[in-house]
Amino acid sequence: xxxxxxxxxxxxxxxxxxxxxxxxxxxxxxxxxxxxxxxxxxxxxxxxxxxxxxxxxxxxxxxxxxxxxxxxxxxxxxxxxxxxxxxxxxxxxxxxxxxxxxxxxxxxxxxxxxxxxxxxxxxxxxxxxxxxxxxxxxxxxxxxxxxxxxxxxxxxxxxxxxxxxxxxxxxxxxxxxxxxxxxxxxxxxxxxxxxxxxxxxxxxxxxxxxxxxxxxxxxxxxxxxxxxxxxxxxxxxxxx
Ligand SMILES: *Cc1c(COP(=O)(O)O)cnc(C)c1O
Numbered sequence: 352x353x354x355x356x357x358x359x360x361x362x363x364x365x366x367x368x369x370x371x372x373x374x375x376x377x378x379x380x381x382x383x384x385x386x387x388x389x390x391x392x393x394x395x396x397x398x399x400x401x402x403x404x405x406x407x408x409x410x411x412x413x414x415x416x417x418x419x420x421x422x423x424x425x426x427x428x429x430x431x432x433x434x435x436x437x438x439x440x441x442x443x444x445x446x447x448x449x450x451x452x453x454x455x456x457x458x459x460x461x462x463x464x465x466x467x468x469x470x471x472x473x474x475x476x477x478x479x480x481x482x483x484x485x486x487x488x489x490x491x492x493x494x495x496x497x498x499x500x501x502x503x504x505x506x507x508x509x510x511x512x513x514x515x516x517x518x519x520x521x522x523x524x525x526x527x528x529x530x531x532x533x534x535x536x537x538x539x540x541x542x543x544x545x546x547x548x549x550x551x552x553x554x555x556x557x558x559x560x561x562x563x564x565x566x567x568x569x570x571x572x573x574x575x576x577x578x579x580x581x582x583x584x585x586x587x588x589x590x591x
Pocket of ligand 1: 389391412436437525566567568582583584585586
């Protein structure tokens with residue numbers, strides 16, 4: 352017989368319980384950890400259901416899919432925020448500047464150049480306020496997304512800080528897909544270390560405050576290591 356699936360609210364309640372337990376264990380305030388719903392491949396009615404259940408941050412990995420599902424979303428739900436979490440190609444930069452509140456996957460200098468070029472042209476700004484960006488650091492994940500090392504990260508930070516169209520907000524990473532929790536943990540620790548270095552070199556703290564790390568399979572480790580933005584897809588949206 353077909354098993355009755357769980358609702359998104361039920362999935363969220365389970366995640367919330369684990370989140371609270373983990374925060375309690377490491378002495379963190381659960382209110383400082385945002386639970387983002389990653390909605391790639393998730394249809395719009397399920398996204399609305401998640402909004403109804405309290406999710407306010409949404410992450411999409413592809414611009415085209417995000418545009419299809421989220422056009423008009425901000426009029427419907429002005430309190431919701433949409434982030435790009437997947438690799439951004441140059442030819443989608445303009446569209447992204449109009450669609451997203453934050454680009455988490457800023458992973459190369461050419462992309463920053465293109466963002467700067469597109470957001471302020473012929474004396475006209477494409478947006479009414481700067482777009483938030485997170486710098487993505489490669490910390491061991493197989494596909495090698497993100498800046499390769501701290502030097503590359505510092506150069507990127509300098510560029511982002513030099514342009515008023517961009518608002519640095521923090522860092523993002525993906526841990527390797529492995530069951531070896533020590534490998535995952537060191538990946539997250541590297542991101543925290545990068546954050547401390549950026550604060551020291553460039554200040555102020557608020558520019559680097561967001562630590563976007565932790566997915567369905569590793570979010571508890573991410574909380575333990577200091578994440579304040581969890582990107583969760585399957586645990587929220589799968590109905591089993
Ligand atoms: C898909 C995706 C997630 C969410 O993954 P789940 O394992 O479904 O929670 C998080 N971050 C990025 C960058 C993703 O592409």
